[in-house]
Amino acid sequence: MSSPTHADAVTEAMRILEMADEAGITLRLLGGVAIGVSCKESTQPEFSRVYGDIDFIGLGDDGKKIRQLLETLGYAPNKTFNGLHGRERLVYYDLEHNRQVDVFLNVFRMCHTFDLRNRLRISPFALSPADLLLTKLQAIEINEKDFKDAACLLKSKNLARKDDPNSINVEYISEKCAKDWGIYKTITKNLKELIHYVENQLKIHQDELVSKTNEIIKGIEEKPKTTSWKMRERIGERKRWYDLPEEKRERVPIGG
Amino acid sequence: MAKSDKTYFLRKSTGLIREWNVTDVFMYLVLTFNVPIFLALAYTQGGWMDPGASLPLATIFVAIGTTFLGIMYSMLIASMPRSGGDYVFNSRILHPVIGMMTGVNFTVIWQMVWNILMSQYFANAVLGPWFTTLGVIFHNESLLATGAWFLTIPAILAIMIALYLVNIMMHVVGLRNYAKFQYLMFAFMCISFILIVGVPLSIGHLGWVNNFNTLVGSPDAYSKVISTAVGYGFEPTKPFSLSGTLLLMPLPYGALLAVYWIAENAGEIKEAGSLKANLTHILGSNVFGAVIIIATSLALVSVIGQDFLSSLGYLFFTGKPEYMLAQPPYAYFLASIASNNSIIISLIFFGLLISGVQISYNTVLAGSRNLMAASFDRIFFEKAAHVSERFHMPTYSVLAMYIIPMILTPVYLFTGFGTMLLGATMANAILFIATSVSAIILPWRRPEIYRASPASKYSVAGIPAISIIGAINLIFNLTVASIIFTTPAYGLVNLPSQVFLAATFLLWIPVYYGFRWYRAKQGINVDLAFKEIPPE
Numbered sequence: 001m002s003s004p005t006h007a008d009a010v011t012e013a014m015r016i017l018e019m020a021d022e023a024g025i026t027l028r029l030l031g032g033v034a035i036g037v038s039c040k041e042s043t044q045p046e047f048s049r050v051y052g053d054i055d056f057i058g059l060g061d062d063g064k065k066i067r068q069l070l071e072t073l074g075y076a077p078n079k080t081f082n083g084l085h086g087r088e089r090l091v092y093y094d095l096e097h098n099r100q101v102d103v104f105l106n107v108f109r110m111c112h113t114f115d116l117r118n119r120l121r122i123s124p125f126a127l128s129p130a131d132l133l134l135t136k137l138q139a140i141e142i143n144e145k146d147f148k149d150a151a152c153l154l155k156s157k158n159l160a161r162k163d164d165p166n167s168i169n170v171e172y173i174s175e176k177c178a179k180d181w182g183i184y185k186t187i188t189k190n191l192k193e194l195i196h197y198v199e200n201q202l203k204i205h206q207d208e209l210v211s212k213t214n215e216i217i218k219g220i221e222e223k224p225k226t227t228s229w230k231m232r233e234r235i236g237e238r239k240r241w242y243d244l245p246e247e248k249r250e251r252v253p254i255g256g
Numbered sequence: 257m258a259k260s261d262k263t264y265f266l267r268k269s270t271g272l273i274r275e276w277n278v279t280d281v282f283m284y285l286v287l288t289f290n291v292p293i294f295l296a297l298a299y300t301q302g303g304w305m306d307p308g309a310s311l312p313l314a315t316i317f318v319a320i321g322t323t324f325l326g327i328m329y330s331m332l333i334a335s336m337p338r339s340g341g342d343y344v345f346n347s348r349i350l351h352p353v354i355g356m357m358t359g360v361n362f363t364v365i366w367q368m369v370w371n372i373l374m375s376q377y378f379a380n381a382v383l384g385p386w387f388t389t390l391g392v393i394f395h396n397e398s399l400l401a402t403g404a405w406f407l408t409i410p411a412i413l414a415i416m417i418a419l420y421l422v423n424i425m426m427h428v429v430g431l432r433n434y435a436k437f438q439y440l441m442f443a444f445m446c447i448s449f450i451l452i453v454g455v456p457l458s459i460g461h462l463g464w465v466n467n468f469n470t471l472v473g474s475p476d477a478y479s480k481v482i483s484t485a486v487g488y489g490f491e492p493t494k495p496f497s498l499s500g501t502l503l504l505m506p507l508p509y510g511a512l513l514a515v516y517w518i519a520e521n522a523g524e525i526k527e528a529g530s531l532k533a534n535l536t537h538i539l540g541s542n543v544f545g546a547v548i549i550i551a552t553s554l555a556l557v558s559v560i561g562q563d564f565l566s567s568l569g570y571l572f573f574t575g576k577p578e579y580m581l582a583q584p585p586y587a588y589f590l591a592s593i594a595s596n597n598s599i600i601i602s603l604i605f606f607g608l609l610i611s612g613v614q615i616s617y618n619t620v621l622a623g624s625r626n627l628m629a630a631s632f633d634r635i636f637f638e639k640a641a642h643v644s645e646r647f648h649m650p651t652y653s654v655l656a657m658y659i660i661p662m663i664l665t666p667v668y669l670f671t672g673f674g675t676m677l678l679g680a681t682m683a684n685a686i687l688f689i690a691t692s693v694s695a696i697i698l699p700w701r702r703p704e705i706y707r708a709s710p711a712s713k714y715s716v717a718g719i720p721a722i723s724i725i726g727a728i729n730l731i732f733n734l735t736v737a738s739i740i741f742t743t744p745a746y747g748l749v750n751l752p753s754q755v756f757l758a759a760t761f762l763l764w765i766p767v768y769y770g771f772r773w774y775r776a777k778q779g780i781n782v783d784l785a786f787k788e789i790p791p792e
Contacts, residue, residue, distance in 0.1 A: 083643025
């Protein structure tokens with residue numbers, strides 16, 4: 001039997017997480033709603049925004065249970081998509097509130113790919129702050145919402161060299177960037193653009209945010225790079241270093 | 257809130273990352289050409305049909321033609337980057353029934369034909385010669401007996417079941433995992449090709465003649481092939497013939513035409529909307545395939561001798577009792593005679609085997625997506641679009657494309673039905689003719705699709721480039737189709753084959769109008785779906 005969904009995305013996300021926990025399913029938020037849940041500063045005027053869709057990541061082994069859970073909670077599946085891609089991705093719809101719920105399984109795969117299956121228990125409701133920052137800044141066509149969320153995350157969390165729910169693990173981010181030139185290229189580019197955003201658009205908390213961003217950039221640049229990274233660097237931008245997700249609008253038959 | 261119990265539409269984006277990159281597609285297309293398989297007999301058939309014909313030159317002519325074919329499809333894919341290729345193009349540009357008659361017909365019916373033939377190919381043309389050759393090398397009766405067993409009907413049926421089971425597993429593991437396995441298939445196919453070309457070259461003409469005479473067990477077996485053919489009035493040596501070369505074009509065409517095949521799965525490849533990416537893998541594979549054909553031909557002719565190849569082909573294709581080999585004169589078999597090394601011979605045949613598995617896979621990959629596309633448009637059974645959440649594949653479509661050939665294979669083996677299956681290349685040419693017309697009229701017929709496409713940037717003297725390329729393809733494919741239709745050697749100059757070919761096209765007319773009528777009774781206007789390109 002299905003149950004009503006909440007209009008507020010954060011409230012609805014917490015409802016889903018609560019039910020998942022009861023069912024023994026490991027599920028964590030990512031994206032904008034994750035920022036809303038993880039960062040107390042998200043309610044401040046400079047960081048607040050309307051959250052549209054809800055994104056989760058879970059374990060591949062829980063795929064079937066996640067499907068059953070979401071349908072019980074009132075979500076309509078994109079059956080063809082979930083059938084073809086259900087090893088790594090599920091798409092559901094809240095028809096009442098015109099909202100999409102995405103569930104990544106094991107791997108976050110957009111412009112860049114992050115295998116997160118062993119990192120889902122660092123924070124209680126959302127990905128670790130470091131993974132949230134990476135998944136935000138991995139977008140090639142990054143937009144103002146992403147910058148706002150990234151800035152909110154940086155304001156809310158300390159920088160550290162280990163994982164915990166209240167710190168951004170700079171060492172982890174540096175390691176990721178040191179192994180994959182493409183990730184390095186996109187992340188450092190977006191971190192620099194984040195500084196530009198803070199200084200020219202946000203115009204608040206500038207010292208703290210710019211300082212933290214520069215510290216992350218410094219950590220990335222100072223980390224010794226792997227051989228494959230160096231080989232890829234030689235090719236540089238001549239070969240595309242990112243994927244582009246299909247972002248065209250689609251018509252989706254519901255229930256078919 | 258109760259789950260919605262009606263069908264309606266939302267507009268949402270999936271943010272999906274498509275599975276295959278340019279390299280994956282390049283390898284997929286080259287494997288689909290599968291030159292060693294599709295041209296296995298071309299090197300002797302050509303010489304038999306006209307000893308003055310040049311297979312390398314015919315290949316160059318075809319490669320020029322398939323270059324334009326590849327450019328046309330690159331433009332169409334970039335305009336409508338969705339799986340279902342020709343069905344999508346022709347249904348949206350010409351008429352839905354033409355989309356079914358061409359796209360769905362070729363990718364479903366004629367690909368099931370390929371699946372019927374593949375089992376026999378593996379048993380008779382790969383495993384049989386492989387074990388027989390090893391049996392000769394090792395003087396082993398068991399290996400010889402096994403080689404002989406592979407020529408029997410029970411062997412073909414056993415191979416069929418094994419092949420289809422392997423293929424179904426390849427569908428279940430998904431495109432990304434298949435792409436990893438594809439590297440292996442491609443590597444072994446390349447090794448096989450390098451050996452087919454390199455091993456004969458390494459021993460030279462005299463070495464090969466000596467090996468052939470030893471294999472047959474007669475010191476003058478080689479010269480006897482030529483003299484026997486001459487005795488029948490055959491002339492193995494003739495001056496260069498342009499007309500003969502043109503008549504040979506359907507042979508390399510049968511392989512290189514697959515340059516467009518990725519259009520059937522365009523919804524699953526990265527950068528499908530990019531004209532540059534499409535041109536890279538399509539034209540790259542075209543050149544690669546042409547090089548394989550030409551290199552093999554030059555190697556075999558220089559080592560084995562054109563007179564001998566022509567004469568051997570004559571004796572085989574005219575069914576003369578003096579044809580002395582245990583199997584047809586497959587190019588790779590002739591190449592393997594150059595070596596007594598069991599590892600080299602096994603690498604040649606293993607490369608054919610592992611790369612040949614892809615043919616059965618790609619036929620169903622394309623056909624199932626076409627069935628899904630037609631089902632989404634509501635002009636086919638809904639079950640065809642059903643995707644299993646457990647196996648992550650369109651289960652009914654995939655299984656149907658294996659079960660139907662499984663049922664028909666015994667019919668093929670025990671009756672003369674097989675002769676009607678020789679129309680596959682012709683069916684492909686007819687498909688291209690229709691799609692060429694679509695390309696020509698796209699800018700005027702569907703201006704909104706054309707204007708949004710990267711192809712719209714290119715024109716010559718104000719005429720859209722896609723229209724010009726489409727016209728060139730139309731002429732080229734009409735030419736090839738007329739050659740196939742009028743040359744007895746290509747098997748279509750007989751009424752049963754022509755009727756079967758026509759029937760496979762025409763049967764989709766009642767299918768389309770039947771579903772259209774049925775959906776209308778359900779209150780669904782199917783015409784609406786064809787006003788735009790399909791969703792992701």
